[in-house]
Amino acid sequence: MAGRISKMKKAGNPQMDSGAIDDLSQASFQIYTALSTLGMDSELGLINLETISPISENFLREKLEARFLLWNETAFRYSKKMVDTHWETISKLAKKLIEKEIVEGDTLLKLVGKKRTKPKIPKVL
Numbered sequence: 001m002a003g004r005i006s007k008m009k010k011a012g013n014p015q016m017d018s019g020a021i022d023d024l025s026q027a028s029f030q031i032y033t034a035l036s037t038l039g040m041d042s043e044l045g046l047i048n049l050e051t052i053s054p055i056s057e058n059f060l061r062e063k064l065e066a067r068f069l070l071w072n073e074t075a076f077r078y079s080k081k082m083v084d085t086h087w088e089t090i091s092k093l094a095k096k097l098i099e100k101e102i103v104e105g106d107t108l109l110k111l112v113g114k115k116r117t118k119p120k121i122p123k124v125l
Contacts, residue, residue, distance in 0.1 A: 001023050001024065001027040001075055001076060001079045002023065002079045002082060002083055003020035003023035003081045004020040004021075004023050004024055005076070005079050005080050006020070006090055007020050007093075009083060009084075009087065011021050011031075025113075027072070028072070029076055031068055031071045031075065032068060032095050034071070035049075035064055035067055035068060035071065036048070036049040036050065036064060037049065037050050038125075041067050041071075041125065042125060043063070043067060043122075044060065044063065044064065044067055047060075049064065051056065070124060070125070071125060074122050074124060076125060078119075078122075089111065089112055089113075091100055092111050093108070096111060
C-alpha cells in the first residue's frame with residue numbers, strides 16, 4: 001500500500017495511475033486472510049470462515065466486508081503517515097533504485113540508516 005501512496009504523493013492524486021498494483025493486491029489479500037482465516041480481528045474473533053463457507057456462503061458476509069473496509073482504511077492512514085514521515089528517505093532510495101536497479105545491503109543501510117520501529121496495532125482492529 002505504501003508503494004501506491006508514494007506514487008500518489010509523487011504524481012499527485014489526479015495523476016494516480018495503475019502502478020504499484022502488487023502493493024494493493026498484497027494488502028487486500030493479507031487483510032482478508034487476517035479476518036477470514038487467521039482469526040485476527042477483535043470483533044470477528046477467533047474464527048476461520050474458510051471452514052464455514054461450505055455450510056453457508058453468506059455467514060458473516062456483511063460483517064466481514066465492514067471489517068475489511070475498516071482494516072483497509074486504517075492501513076491506508078498508517079501507510080500515508082509513514083510515507084509522509086519518511087518521504088525524504090523514500091525519495092533518496094527511489095533515485096538510487098532508478099540509477100542502479102538493485103541496492104545492496106550496505107548501500108541501503110547508508111541511505112536509510114539503522115532504525116528500529118515497533119508498530120502499534122490500532123485498537124479498532
